[in-house]
Amino acid sequence: MKPLYNPPETDKSKFAHPVEEAFARILDFYGLQWQYEPRTFPLQWDESGNVTEAFTPDFYLPEQDLYIELTTLRPQLSTMKNRKMRRMQELYPDIHLKLFKRREMRDLMVKFGLYDQAEKIQGTEAQEAIA
Amino acid sequence: MTENGLETYGDLATGVREILISTNEIQQRVYEIGQAISQDYTGLNPLLVGVLKGVLFFMADLLRAVRIPTEMDFIAVSSYSPESRDQGLVRMVKDLEIPISGRHVLFVEDVIDTGLTLNYILRNLRVRQPASLEVCVLFNKPEHRLVNIPLKYKGFDLPDRFVVGYGLDYREKYRNLPFVGLLKPNVFQSGPNNSV
Numbered sequence A: 001m002k003p004l005y006n007p008p009e010t011d012k013s014k015f016a017h018p019v020e021e022a023f024a025r026i027l028d029f030y031g032l033q034w035q036y037e038p039r040t041f042p043l044q045w046d047e048s049g050n051v052t053e054a055f056t057p058d059f060y061l062p063e064q065d066l067y068i069e070l071t072t073l074r075p076q077l078s079t080m081k082n083r084k085m086r087r088m089q090e091l092y093p094d095i096h097l098k099l100f101k102r103r104e105m106r107d108l109m110v111k112f113g114l115y116d117q118a119e120k121i122q123g124t125e126a127q128e129a130i131a
Numbered sequence B: 001m002t003e004n005g006l007e008t009y010g011d012l013a014t015g016v017r018e019i020l021i022s023t024n025e026i027q028q029r030v031y032e033i034g035q036a037i038s039q040d041y042t043g044l045n046p047l048l049v050g051v052l053k054g055v056l057f058f059m060a061d062l063l064r065a066v067r068i069p070t071e072m073d074f075i076a077v078s079s080y081s082p083e084s085r086d087q088g089l090v091r092m093v094k095d096l097e098i099p100i101s102g103r104h105v106l107f108v109e110d111v112i113d114t115g116l117t118l119n120y121i122l123r124n125l126r127v128r129q130p131a132s133l134e135v136c137v138l139f140n141k142p143e144h145r146l147v148n149i150p151l152k153y154k155g156f157d158l159p160d161r162f163v164v165g166y167g168l169d170y171r172e173k174y175r176n177l178p179f180v181g182l183l184k185p186n187v188f189q190s191g192p193n194n195s196v
Helices: A018-029 A079-091 A102-111 A115-123 B006-013 B023-040 B056-065 B116-126 B185-189
Strands: A041-045 A051-055 A059-061 A066-070 A097-100 B016-021 B047-051 B071-077 B092-094 B104-112 B132-140 B153-157 B180-183
Touching: A018 A059, A018 A066, A018 A102, A018 A115, A041 A079, A051 A079, A079 A097, A097 A102, A102 A115, B006 B016, B023 B056, B023 B132, B023 B153, B047 B056, B047 B116, B056 B104, B071 B116, B104 B116, B116 B132, B180 B185
Parallel strands: A066 A097, B047 B071, B047 B104, B104 B132, B132 B153
Antiparallel strands: A041 A051, A059 A066, B016 B180, B071 B092
C-alpha cells in the first residue's frame, strides 16, 4: 500500500524528553505531519515591552491546526504549566491547544504498547518538566 | 450481588475497579443506533466495515439491531508498538474483500481516541471512491483527539480514563467483558505479565 505521507526520520536529539520522541514516532507511524516547537507565544511583558514570560507548545499538527503540549508532571507540580495554559487561552483564544497530562500520557503510551514508557511515567516521583 | 456486579465475572474482572457503562446500557444504545441506521440507509444496502479486533463485539450486536439488508467486511491494520515502529508507517494487513466503489460505506468502530488509526483508514477508503463514507462509533474519547473526525452515530462519550470491556482491551485482556469498566491503578504497575 502506497504511503500517504512520508515522514522524516525522527531525530531523537531534538527532543527535550523521551516521551516527546515517543509521541513523534507515533505520529510518524500514522502519517500525521508534525512540527516540533515551531512557535513561541509571549505571555507577559515588562513595562518596556520586553517579553518576560512565554510558552512554546511541544508540537504543532499543521493538518489539524492544533498545538500539543505534553507533560509528565504530577498534578501537584503542574501549577505553573496550568497557569500558562490558562494565559494562553486568554491571550490567544483562536489558537487550538491540547494538553496531554501525566495520566493521559501514561494511557497514550499503554494504548500504543509502550508499556516501559507508561511504567516510567507511572513510577516517576520527581518533577519531570518537559517544556 | 447485583445483576452486573463485578463478582459475577470472577477472574475475568480481576483488575476492574468499577463498572462505568453497564451491559444493559450498552445493549439499549446499540439497539437505538441500529434503528437509526435502518432508517437512514433504507434502500441503500450499506456496507458496514470494521477494523479488527476490538469492533467484533459491537459489530455483531449492531448488525442484529439493524433491520435492513446490509453487508459487512473487515480490515486489519498494523498497530503501533516498539517492534512495528521500525517498519515505518502503519499498513493494512488485511484488506477489504468487497469493493466499495459506489457503495454506501458505514465505518463501524468500537472506540475513537486519538483518531490516528481511523484517520489513516478513512483516507485509504476515500481513495476508493465510495458513494458515501460515514463513521459509527460506540465509545468516543474526545479528550485525546488529535484528528477531527465527524461522527454520524455515537454511542457514549467516555471519561478520560483507561477503560476495558466490550472489545476494549488492556494487553489483550478484558475484551470479553460485556460491560465497560475502569481498571484499578495497580494494573498499570504490575509489570509485563499484567498480574494484578
